[in-house]
Every structure is written in C-alpha cells, then in structure tokens.
Amino acid sequence: MENSCSSPPPHIAIFPFMSKGHTIPMLHLAHLLHHRRLVSHITFFTTSGNAPFIRSSLSSVAAQSTSIVSLPFPGNLPPDIPAGVESTDQLPSIDDLFIPFANTVVRMRSSFTQAISQLSPAPSLLISDGFLGWTQQVATELNIPGLVYFGMGGFAQTVSTIVNKHKPHAKVPSAYEPFAIPGFPHLSLTKSDLEPPFDDPDPKGPLWDFVVQQGVASITNRGFIMNSFYDLESPYFDYMDSRLGINSYQVGPLCLARLDSGKKNQPPSPLLQWLDSRLSVNHPVLYVSFGTQVKISLIQMKEIAIGLERSGLDFIWIIRGQGCYWDDGFEERVGDRCRLVKEWVDQLEILAHKAVHGFMTHCGWNSVMESMCTGVPVLAWPMMAEQRLNAKFVVEELGMGLRIHASDGTKNGLVKAEDIERLTRELLVGEKGMTVKKKAKELAVAARHATSEGGSSYVALEKMINCAKH
Numbered sequence: 001m002e003n004s005c006s007s008p009p010p011h012i013a014i015f016p017f018m019s020k021g022h023t024i025p026m027l028h029l030a031h032l033l034h035h036r037r038l039v040s041h042i043t044f045f046t047t048s049g050n051a052p053f054i055r056s057s058l059s060s061v062a063a064q065s066t067s068i069v070s071l072p073f074p075g076n077l078p079p080d081i082p083a084g085v086e087s088t089d090q091l092p093s094i095d096d097l098f099i100p101f102a103n104t105v106v107r108m109r110s111s112f113t114q115a116i117s118q119l120s121p122a123p124s125l126l127i128s129d130g131f132l133g134w135t136q137q138v139a140t141e142l143n144i145p146g147l148v149y150f151g152m153g154g155f156a157q158t159v160s161t162i163v164n165k166h167k168p169h170a171k172v173p174s175a176y177e178p179f180a181i182p183g184f185p186h187l188s189l190t191k192s193d194l195e196p197p198f199d200d201p202d203p204k205g206p207l208w209d210f211v212v213q214q215g216v217a218s219i220t221n222r223g224f225i226m227n228s229f230y231d232l233e234s235p236y237f238d239y240m241d242s243r244l245g246i247n248s249y250q251v252g253p254l255c256l257a258r259l260d261s262g263k264k265n266q267p268p269s270p271l272l273q274w275l276d277s278r279l280s281v282n283h284p285v286l287y288v289s290f291g292t293q294v295k296i297s298l299i300q301m302k303e304i305a306i307g308l309e310r311s312g313l314d315f316i317w318i319i320r321g322q323g324c325y326w327d328d329g330f331e332e333r334v335g336d337r338c339r340l341v342k343e344w345v346d347q348l349e350i351l352a353h354k355a356v357h358g359f360m361t362h363c364g365w366n367s368v369m370e371s372m373c374t375g376v377p378v379l380a381w382p383m384m385a386e387q388r389l390n391a392k393f394v395v396e397e398l399g400m401g402l403r404i405h406a407s408d409g410t411k412n413g414l415v416k417a418e419d420i421e422r423l424t425r426e427l428l429v430g431e432k433g434m435t436v437k438k439k440a441k442e443l444a445v446a447a448r449h450a451t452s453e454g455g456s457s458y459v460a461l462e463k464m465i466n467c468a469k470h
C-alpha cells in the first residue's frame with residue numbers, strides 16, 4: 001500500500017501511558033502506520049522499565065523504522081509504590097495507587113521536553129495518551145501538532161462527557177434509580193453504572209482533579225484518536241463532533257493490524273495445541289480473563305471455580321497476579337478440561353482460535369475490540385473504570401454478549417457459582433448464546449470492512465496523518 005499524499009511520509013512521535021491496556025493499541029497503531037507506509041519513522045517515548053515490552057511487541061517491519069527513547073522514571077516514589085514499578089499492572093493496588101502513580105509520571109515533563117526537542121529530524125506529530133495531557137502542552141510549546149489517544153470507546157467517552165456536563169444524575173436519589181441521558185432518549189443509566197467520583201454530580205478529590213487537569217491539557221491538541229470505527233458508534237461520534245466540539249479520528253479496531261500480521265514461522269504454543277485438541281473433539285471453550293489491572297477477591301475466585309467446574313464445559317482461565325482459593329481437588333477434577341494460566345498470554349491468538357466460543361471479560365475496551373474482531377461473544381462482567389458503560393454498550397446496544405450481574409443485584413456484590421454456571425452454559429451452548437454469537441460474527445465482518453481499503457477507518461487514518469502536515 002502506498003502513501004497517497006504528495007509530501008513525504010512524516011516522522012511521528014508516540015508516547016503511550018505506562019499501562020498495558022494503553023500501550024498495546026499504540027503498538028498496533030505503529031504497526032498499521034508502517035504497514036501502510038504513512039510514516040517514515042516512529043519514535044516511541046517510554047521509561048526504561050517499559051522499553052523491553054515495547055521492543056518485544058514491535059513486529060519486525062515496524063522495528064526497523066522505530067526508535068525507542070527511554071526516559072528515566074522519576075525517583076522519590078510515593079510510599080507504597082515499590083521501586084521498579086513503572087506500569088500500572090504492577091501496582092499492588094490500582095484503586096489506591098493509580099493517582100500517586102499518574103502524578104509521579106507528570107514529573108517526567110522536563111526530561112520529555114529535553115528529549116523531544118533534541119530529536120532530529122523533529123517529529124511532525126505527537127500522539128500521546130489522554131492521561132499524559134501535559135505532553136500535549138509540551139508539543140504546543142515546541143510547535144509540534146498533537147493528537148490525543150483515549151483508550152475508551154465512543155459510547156463511553158460521549159456518555160460520560162454528557163453526564164459530567166449536564167448532571168442528569170443529580171435528580172435521582174439512589175444508586176439504582178434510572179436517569180435519562182440528554183441527547184439520547186433511548187438511553188438510561190443509573191449511578192451504579194458509573195465509578196466514583198463520576199457517579200457524584202459534584203465530583204471532587206484527587207482522581208477528579210487529575211482527570212480535569214489532563215483533560216484541559218489535552219484540549220490544546222488537534223483531535224482525538226479513537227480505537228473504534230464510525231459505523232459501530234456513529235450517533236456517539238456525531239454527537240461528539242457536533243455537540244461537544246471534539247474532532248476525532250476513528251481508526252480502529254487497531255487490533256486488526258496485529259491479527260492480520262500474525263506470528264510467522266513460530267511453532268504453536270502449548271495453549272494453542274490444547275485448543276487444537278478441544279477443537280478436534282468439538283468442545284467449545286470459554287476464555288476467562290479480566291485484563292491487566294483488576295484484582296478479584298479470593299471468595300469470588302472460589303465462586304468462579306465452582307461455577308466453571310459445574311458448567312461441565314472447557315475453559316482457559318487467566319489467573320496471573322491473583323490469589324487462588326478453591327477446594328483442594330479442583331485442579332485434579334477439572335483436569336484436561338481446562339488450562340489455568342499464571343503467565344502473560346497472547347490474548348488475540350487465543351480469541352482467534354476456532355475452539356473459543358465465548359469470552360468472560362471485564363470489558364476493558366481492548367478486550368471488547370479483540371472479542372468483536374474475532375467474532376467471539378462476551379459474558380460481560382465489568383469491574384472498574386468505564387467498564388460498566390462498555391458492558392452496557394456491548395450487551396444492550398450491540399447485542400454481542402450477555403451480562404453478568406452480582407447475584408444480590410448490587411453493584412459490587414458477589415456473583416455466585418450458580419449464576420456463573422448458568423451463564424457459561426447459556427453463552428456456549430444455549431439459545432441466547434447462538435443469537436449473540438451471530439451478532440459478534442456480523443460485527444467482525446463490519447470491523448474488517450471499516451479497516452479495509454476505502455473503509456471508514458482506512459480513510460480516517462490517512463486524514464489523521466495529514467493533520468500533521470497542515
């Protein structure tokens with residue numbers, strides 16, 4: 001594929017936030033830009049602790065014309081952030097330590113300013129994460145155009161902005177009473193669909209302050225990059241553009257760049273071999289994973305174990321970084337019916353395997369995109385951040401999944417084994433499962449269409465890069 005613009009492709013800089021869920025889509029974007037020859041060179045900014053992950057994730061094509069600038073992670077860490085922790089997935093507690101971590105990252109401003117000023121040739125564009133709004137201020141000072149990457153989808157981004165702006169939740173007294181969303185009469189939310197402090201009509205505190213500071217800093221840029229495609233969330237992108245004044249480039253799903261490149265000439269991993277064995281006996285497999293940040297309580301882990309065992313179905317369960325608490329005989333009883341995995345896995349590769357028929361997920365936006373692109377329906381079990389909005393979108397608007405709720409109907413209550421067993425069976429071998437699977441497959445086709453030559457995301461990517469030239 002050729003760069004269709006008359007001027008030579010630019011050198012661009014990318015600075016992802018130090019979190020796997022924010023870095024991975026930026027790596028996919030880098031791959032895509034190289035593959036389409038829309039850039040001549042990419043400089044990634046990161047910290048020394050994150051550089052190896054970025055280096056090892058770049059495909060051979062992208063690696064040839066990519067440099068990595070490793071900035072030192074600031075010293076004098078706040079108490080409770082262990083030395084050497086430079087990524088949110090390594091934090092002992094995301095709830096307690098996200099803000100101290102993110103505010104520590106802000107202290108990289110002078111080393112970043114110095115490093116980007118010294119790049120030769122100077123980049124014609126900086127793409128950085130919405131949590132690094134201060135980098136956009138640096139870009140403005142240096143006359144470098146900037147674009148901000150927000151990891152959220154259009155639905156979550158638009159709906160949460162409307163809620164913050166119009167405060168429709170101020171009128172409802174309880175957490176479970178519905179309120180309407182201005183501009184979207186078919187939609188209603190409850191405060192329990194939002195996380196603190198965003199569920200409070202008068203939000204305050206360190207997280208709110210951080211979001212406002214970085215949001216304001218991000219406004220100095222030329223627009224947002226969205227990991228989504230126009231047709232998937234068109235009413236929300238239209239609203240963003242016409243009513244919120246936010247210019248956005250919908251260039252995703254970015255994971256398709258990685259899915260298409262695949263892993264060449266590598267022997268299948270033991271996990272893929274096991275999936276092959278499940279496929280050969282026609283056993284549908286549920287993939288269970290809750291992203292990179294969520295920590296599940298021991299008591300909840302036990303309920304999941306019982307539910308999955310009783311479902312009688314096959315499953316892969318990622319338990320990395322989790323305490324495990326289940327009956328002594330659990331692992332023996334489930335035996336070859338499952339794989340309990342304590343390491344980092346290639347999630348996309350697993351989802352793309354034909355034996356995988358469902359994904360029990362926390363609805364991190366990357367997991368949603370990856371499930372959609374591989375045509376795998378979800379069991380939506382949101383836990384933090386904007387995940388409840390993603391779950392609502394995926395289940396109620398897209399119809400590509402079933403929702404898991406706490407068994408007592410509360411926001412953060414326990415999901416009992418019987419519900420896990422029932423929903424696992426419903427998704428993998430039930431009638432509702434057939435319906436949502438069909439929808440997931442249709443969406444996979446639509447996503448592929450958007451990213452193919454002439455599709456909306458294909459065109460938007462070129463426009464996005466052109467914005468660096470004007």
Ligand SMILES: O=c1ccn([C@@H]2O[C@H](COP(=O)(O)OP(=O)(O)O[C@H]3O[C@H](CO)[C@@H](O)[C@H](O)[C@H]3O)[C@@H](O)[C@H]2O)c(=O)[nH]1
Pocket residue numbers: 020021022024150151152290291292293294318343344345346347348363364365366367368370384385386387
């Ligand atoms: O063993 C693993 C675990 C994860 N992944 C990948 O890691 C990413 C995880 O991203 P996501 O599913 O979005 O989960 P989180 O990392 O938990 O996501 C954070 O960032 C997202 C994007 O902003 C938000 O939507 C979420 O709410 C927030 O928790 C995905 O690409 C996965 O494929 C792997 O490849 N292997």
